Amino acid sequence: MPLVNPLGMLQAARQGGYCVGAFNLVDFLTTEAIVQAAEAKRSPVMLQTSSATVKRFGIKNIVQMARMAAENSPVPVALHLDHGTDRKVIGEAIRGGYTSVMFDGSKYPLPENAARTREIVDEAHAHGVSVEGEIGVVAGVEDEIVIHQDKAIYTTPDEALEFLRLSGVDFLAAAIGTAHGFYKVQPRLDIDTLRKLAHATDCPMVVHGGTGLPDDVVRQLIAAGAAKMNVSTQIKQTYLDGLHGYIESHRTEYNPLKLLDHARQELVAMIGRYMEVFGSAGRA
Numbered sequence: 666m667p668l669v670n671p672l673g674m675l676q677a678a679r680q681g682g683y684c685v686g687a688f689n690l691v692d693f694l695t696t697e698a699i700v701q702a703a704e705a706k707r708s709p710v711m712l713q714t715s716s717a718t719v720k721r722f723g724i725k726n727i728v729q730m731a732r733m734a735a736e737n738s739p740v741p742v743a744l745h746l747d748h749g750t751d752r753k754v755i756g757e758a759i760r761g762g763y764t765s766v767m768f769d770g771s772k773y774p775l776p777e778n779a780a781r782t783r784e785i786v787d788e789a790h791a792h793g794v795s796v797e798g799e800i801g802v803v804a805g806v807e808d809e810i811v812i813h814q815d816k817a818i819y820t821t822p823d824e825a826l827e828f829l830r831l832s833g834v835d836f837l838a839a840a841i842g843t844a845h846g847f848y849k850v851q852p853r854l855d856i857d858t859l860r861k862l863a864h865a866t867d868c869p870m871v872v873h874g875g876t877g878l879p880d881d882v883v884r885q886l887i888a889a890g891a892a893k894m895n896v897s898t899q900i901k902q903t904y905l906d907g908l909h910g911y912i913e914s915h916r917t918e919y920n921p922l923k924l925l926d927h928a929r930q931e932l933v934a935m936i937g938r939y940m941e942v943f944g945s946a947g948r949a
Protein backbone atom coordinates (compact mmCIF):
# COMPACT_ATOMS: atom_id res chain seq x y z
CA MET A 666 0.00 0.00 0.00
CA PRO A 667 1.11 3.64 -0.27
CA LEU A 668 3.14 5.08 2.62
CA VAL A 669 0.85 6.05 5.51
CA ASN A 670 0.83 8.86 8.07
CA PRO A 671 1.98 7.09 11.27
CA LEU A 672 -0.31 8.98 13.64
CA GLY A 673 -3.09 6.39 13.37
CA MET A 674 -0.74 3.47 14.07
CA LEU A 675 0.80 5.27 17.06
CA GLN A 676 -2.59 6.15 18.55
CA ALA A 677 -3.69 2.54 18.14
CA ALA A 678 -0.45 1.43 19.83
CA ARG A 679 -1.02 3.71 22.81
CA GLN A 680 -4.56 2.48 23.21
CA GLY A 681 -3.57 -1.14 22.68
CA GLY A 682 -0.62 -1.10 25.09
CA TYR A 683 2.13 -1.85 22.58
CA CYS A 684 4.62 0.23 20.62
CA VAL A 685 5.60 0.61 16.97
CA GLY A 686 9.27 0.30 16.03
CA ALA A 687 10.86 3.09 14.01
CA PHE A 688 13.90 1.56 12.33
CA ASN A 689 16.61 3.59 10.61
CA LEU A 690 17.26 2.63 7.01
CA VAL A 691 20.68 3.29 5.49
CA ASP A 692 20.13 1.92 1.97
CA PHE A 693 17.67 -0.16 -0.05
CA LEU A 694 18.71 -3.45 1.56
CA THR A 695 17.90 -2.20 5.06
CA THR A 696 14.64 -0.65 3.78
CA GLU A 697 13.64 -4.01 2.28
CA ALA A 698 14.63 -5.90 5.44
CA ILE A 699 12.56 -3.61 7.71
CA VAL A 700 9.45 -4.00 5.54
CA GLN A 701 9.96 -7.76 5.13
CA ALA A 702 10.21 -8.18 8.92
CA ALA A 703 6.97 -6.21 9.31
CA GLU A 704 5.28 -8.47 6.75
CA ALA A 705 6.55 -11.64 8.43
CA LYS A 706 5.26 -10.42 11.80
CA ARG A 707 2.10 -8.73 10.48
CA SER A 708 3.27 -5.55 12.19
CA PRO A 709 2.83 -1.84 11.45
CA VAL A 710 6.24 -0.21 10.99
CA MET A 711 8.00 3.10 10.60
CA LEU A 712 11.02 3.56 8.35
CA GLN A 713 13.12 6.52 9.38
CA THR A 714 16.20 8.35 8.19
CA SER A 715 18.87 10.35 9.97
CA SER A 716 20.23 13.59 8.53
CA ALA A 717 23.37 11.72 7.41
CA THR A 718 21.27 9.32 5.29
CA VAL A 719 19.32 12.24 3.82
CA LYS A 720 22.60 13.95 2.95
CA ARG A 721 23.85 10.77 1.26
CA PHE A 722 20.80 9.95 -0.92
CA GLY A 723 18.58 13.04 -0.98
CA ILE A 724 14.88 13.20 -0.08
CA LYS A 725 13.68 12.16 -3.54
CA ASN A 726 15.64 8.89 -3.70
CA ILE A 727 14.75 7.93 -0.14
CA VAL A 728 11.05 8.47 -0.79
CA GLN A 729 11.34 6.29 -3.91
CA MET A 730 13.13 3.52 -1.98
CA ALA A 731 10.50 3.58 0.75
CA ARG A 732 7.62 3.61 -1.73
CA MET A 733 9.11 0.69 -3.65
CA ALA A 734 9.36 -1.38 -0.49
CA ALA A 735 5.92 -0.39 0.84
CA GLU A 736 3.96 -0.50 -2.41
CA ASN A 737 3.37 -4.24 -2.60
CA SER A 738 3.22 -4.74 1.12
CA PRO A 739 -0.03 -5.56 2.95
CA VAL A 740 1.19 -3.92 6.20
CA PRO A 741 1.14 -0.16 6.88
CA VAL A 742 4.55 1.49 6.41
CA ALA A 743 5.35 5.10 7.36
CA LEU A 744 8.39 7.18 6.37
CA HIS A 745 9.74 9.49 9.07
CA LEU A 746 12.54 12.07 9.19
CA ASP A 747 14.47 11.53 12.43
CA HIS A 748 16.09 14.48 14.29
CA GLY A 749 15.44 17.13 11.65
CA THR A 750 17.24 20.33 12.54
CA ASP A 751 17.49 22.02 9.12
CA ARG A 752 14.31 23.92 8.24
CA LYS A 753 15.00 23.53 4.51
CA VAL A 754 15.47 19.75 4.65
CA ILE A 755 12.34 19.36 6.80
CA GLY A 756 10.34 21.38 4.26
CA GLU A 757 11.64 19.20 1.42
CA ALA A 758 10.66 16.06 3.32
CA ILE A 759 7.16 17.40 4.01
CA ARG A 760 6.57 18.27 0.37
CA GLY A 761 8.54 15.33 -1.02
CA GLY A 762 6.56 12.37 0.32
CA TYR A 763 7.66 11.73 3.91
CA THR A 764 4.61 10.95 6.04
CA SER A 765 6.02 12.36 9.29
CA VAL A 766 8.95 14.50 10.39
CA MET A 767 10.71 15.18 13.65
CA PHE A 768 11.85 18.67 14.46
CA ASP A 769 14.61 18.52 17.04
CA GLY A 770 14.69 21.93 18.69
CA SER A 771 15.94 20.52 21.97
CA LYS A 772 18.97 22.83 21.90
CA TYR A 773 16.67 25.87 22.24
CA PRO A 774 14.98 27.10 25.41
CA LEU A 775 11.47 25.65 25.66
CA PRO A 776 9.46 28.68 24.37
CA GLU A 777 11.72 29.03 21.31
CA ASN A 778 11.70 25.29 20.68
CA ALA A 779 7.88 25.34 20.84
CA ALA A 780 7.58 28.36 18.51
CA ARG A 781 9.94 26.87 15.92
CA THR A 782 8.18 23.50 16.16
CA ARG A 783 4.78 25.21 15.72
CA GLU A 784 5.87 26.58 12.32
CA ILE A 785 6.80 23.07 11.18
CA VAL A 786 3.53 21.64 12.54
CA ASP A 787 1.48 24.18 10.56
CA GLU A 788 3.34 23.42 7.34
CA ALA A 789 3.30 19.64 7.87
CA HIS A 790 -0.39 19.44 8.75
CA ALA A 791 -1.26 21.37 5.58
CA HIS A 792 0.37 18.45 3.69
CA GLY A 793 -1.16 15.61 5.76
CA VAL A 794 2.19 14.96 7.46
CA SER A 795 2.49 14.48 11.24
CA VAL A 796 5.20 15.89 13.50
CA GLU A 797 7.32 14.61 16.38
CA GLY A 798 8.81 17.17 18.77
CA GLU A 799 11.56 16.75 21.33
CA ILE A 800 12.16 18.33 24.69
CA GLY A 801 15.03 17.64 27.04
CA VAL A 802 18.22 16.17 25.64
CA VAL A 803 18.77 12.51 24.71
CA ALA A 804 22.34 11.42 25.44
CA GLY A 805 24.65 9.71 22.96
CA VAL A 806 25.93 10.30 19.45
CA GLU A 807 23.46 11.46 16.81
CA ASP A 808 25.13 12.53 13.57
CA GLU A 809 28.37 13.49 15.33
CA ILE A 810 26.65 15.45 18.12
CA VAL A 811 28.03 13.84 21.27
CA ILE A 812 26.06 14.23 24.50
CA HIS A 813 27.51 12.40 27.52
CA GLN A 814 25.08 10.34 29.54
CA ASP A 815 25.57 12.46 32.68
CA LYS A 816 24.84 15.61 30.64
CA ALA A 817 21.51 14.44 29.27
CA ILE A 818 18.69 16.71 30.39
CA TYR A 819 15.62 15.01 31.77
CA THR A 820 12.15 16.28 31.00
CA THR A 821 9.62 17.25 33.67
CA PRO A 822 5.90 16.54 33.09
CA ASP A 823 5.01 20.24 33.44
CA GLU A 824 7.47 21.24 30.71
CA ALA A 825 6.21 18.51 28.44
CA LEU A 826 2.57 19.57 28.81
CA GLU A 827 3.49 23.19 28.20
CA PHE A 828 5.44 22.20 25.09
CA LEU A 829 2.56 20.08 23.77
CA ARG A 830 0.11 22.96 24.24
CA LEU A 831 2.36 25.54 22.54
CA SER A 832 3.74 23.42 19.70
CA GLY A 833 0.76 21.26 18.71
CA VAL A 834 2.96 18.24 17.91
CA ASP A 835 1.36 14.87 17.17
CA PHE A 836 3.84 12.77 19.14
CA LEU A 837 6.52 13.67 21.62
CA ALA A 838 10.04 12.49 22.41
CA ALA A 839 10.74 13.31 26.03
CA ALA A 840 14.23 12.77 27.42
CA ILE A 841 13.87 10.20 30.16
CA GLY A 842 17.45 8.92 30.28
CA THR A 843 17.67 6.64 27.22
CA ALA A 844 20.63 7.32 24.92
CA HIS A 845 21.68 6.99 21.29
CA GLY A 846 24.34 4.39 20.48
CA PHE A 847 25.34 1.54 22.77
CA TYR A 848 24.97 2.00 26.53
CA LYS A 849 28.36 2.38 28.20
CA VAL A 850 26.85 2.50 31.67
CA GLN A 851 23.44 1.23 32.74
CA PRO A 852 21.05 4.08 31.90
CA ARG A 853 19.19 5.75 34.76
CA LEU A 854 15.71 5.75 33.28
CA ASP A 855 12.99 8.05 34.54
CA ILE A 856 10.07 5.76 33.72
CA ASP A 857 7.95 7.52 36.32
CA THR A 858 8.09 10.81 34.40
CA LEU A 859 7.05 9.01 31.23
CA ARG A 860 4.11 7.46 33.08
CA LYS A 861 3.01 10.84 34.51
CA LEU A 862 3.31 12.45 31.10
CA ALA A 863 1.34 9.72 29.42
CA HIS A 864 -1.38 9.96 32.07
CA ALA A 865 -1.71 13.71 31.52
CA THR A 866 -2.18 13.54 27.73
CA ASP A 867 -3.23 11.07 25.07
CA CYS A 868 -0.32 12.14 22.83
CA PRO A 869 1.76 9.07 21.82
CA MET A 870 5.17 9.13 23.55
CA VAL A 871 8.41 8.36 21.73
CA VAL A 872 11.47 6.71 23.22
CA HIS A 873 14.79 7.25 21.45
CA GLY A 874 17.74 4.91 21.97
CA GLY A 875 15.94 1.54 21.85
CA THR A 876 19.15 -0.37 21.02
CA GLY A 877 20.48 -2.39 23.93
CA LEU A 878 17.57 -1.87 26.34
CA PRO A 879 16.72 -5.13 28.15
CA ASP A 880 13.34 -6.65 27.16
CA ASP A 881 11.84 -6.08 30.61
CA VAL A 882 12.81 -2.38 30.48
CA VAL A 883 11.20 -2.08 27.04
CA ARG A 884 8.01 -3.62 28.45
CA GLN A 885 8.05 -1.18 31.38
CA LEU A 886 8.44 1.76 28.99
CA ILE A 887 5.50 0.53 26.93
CA ALA A 888 3.39 0.03 30.04
CA ALA A 889 4.29 3.63 30.98
CA GLY A 890 3.00 4.94 27.63
CA ALA A 891 5.74 4.61 24.98
CA ALA A 892 4.06 4.16 21.59
CA LYS A 893 7.06 4.62 19.26
CA MET A 894 10.54 3.28 19.88
CA ASN A 895 13.56 4.12 17.75
CA VAL A 896 16.12 1.49 16.77
CA SER A 897 19.13 2.62 14.76
CA THR A 898 22.44 1.42 16.19
CA GLN A 899 21.33 -2.25 16.23
CA ILE A 900 20.43 -2.07 12.52
CA LYS A 901 23.93 -0.87 11.63
CA GLN A 902 25.58 -3.48 13.86
CA THR A 903 23.57 -6.46 12.60
CA TYR A 904 24.04 -5.32 8.99
CA LEU A 905 27.82 -4.99 9.25
CA ASP A 906 28.28 -8.10 11.42
CA GLY A 907 26.25 -10.03 8.85
CA LEU A 908 28.51 -8.83 6.04
CA HIS A 909 31.75 -9.37 7.99
CA GLY A 910 30.70 -12.85 9.15
CA TYR A 911 29.80 -14.00 5.66
CA ILE A 912 32.94 -12.58 4.07
CA GLU A 913 35.19 -14.18 6.69
CA SER A 914 33.73 -17.63 6.05
CA HIS A 915 33.43 -17.25 2.25
CA ARG A 916 36.64 -15.40 1.45
CA THR A 917 37.00 -16.88 -2.05
CA GLU A 918 33.34 -16.60 -3.08
CA TYR A 919 32.54 -13.66 -5.37
CA ASN A 920 28.76 -13.57 -5.32
CA PRO A 921 27.51 -10.27 -3.90
CA LEU A 922 23.87 -11.42 -4.01
CA LYS A 923 24.59 -14.28 -1.60
CA LEU A 924 26.50 -11.93 0.71
CA LEU A 925 23.76 -9.29 0.72
CA ASP A 926 21.04 -11.90 1.14
CA HIS A 927 22.78 -13.27 4.20
CA ALA A 928 22.92 -9.80 5.81
CA ARG A 929 19.28 -9.16 4.86
CA GLN A 930 18.12 -12.39 6.50
CA GLU A 931 20.01 -11.53 9.70
CA LEU A 932 18.33 -8.11 9.71
CA VAL A 933 14.83 -9.53 9.13
CA ALA A 934 15.28 -11.93 12.07
CA MET A 935 16.64 -9.23 14.40
CA ILE A 936 13.93 -6.68 13.51
CA GLY A 937 11.25 -9.36 13.89
CA ARG A 938 12.47 -10.04 17.44
CA TYR A 939 12.03 -6.34 18.27
CA MET A 940 8.48 -6.46 16.91
CA GLU A 941 7.70 -9.37 19.24
CA VAL A 942 9.06 -7.50 22.28
CA PHE A 943 7.32 -4.27 21.23
CA GLY A 944 4.03 -6.17 20.98
CA SER A 945 3.36 -4.79 17.49
CA ALA A 946 3.50 -8.30 15.93
CA GLY A 947 0.07 -9.40 14.77
CA ARG A 948 -1.38 -5.86 14.87
CA ALA A 949 -1.49 -5.23 11.10
Ligand SMILES: [Zn+2]
Pocket residue numbers: 748803807845873874895
Ligand atom coordinates in the same frame (compact mmCIF):
# COMPACT_ATOMS: atom_id res chain seq x y z
ZN1 LIG B 1 16.97 10.06 18.61
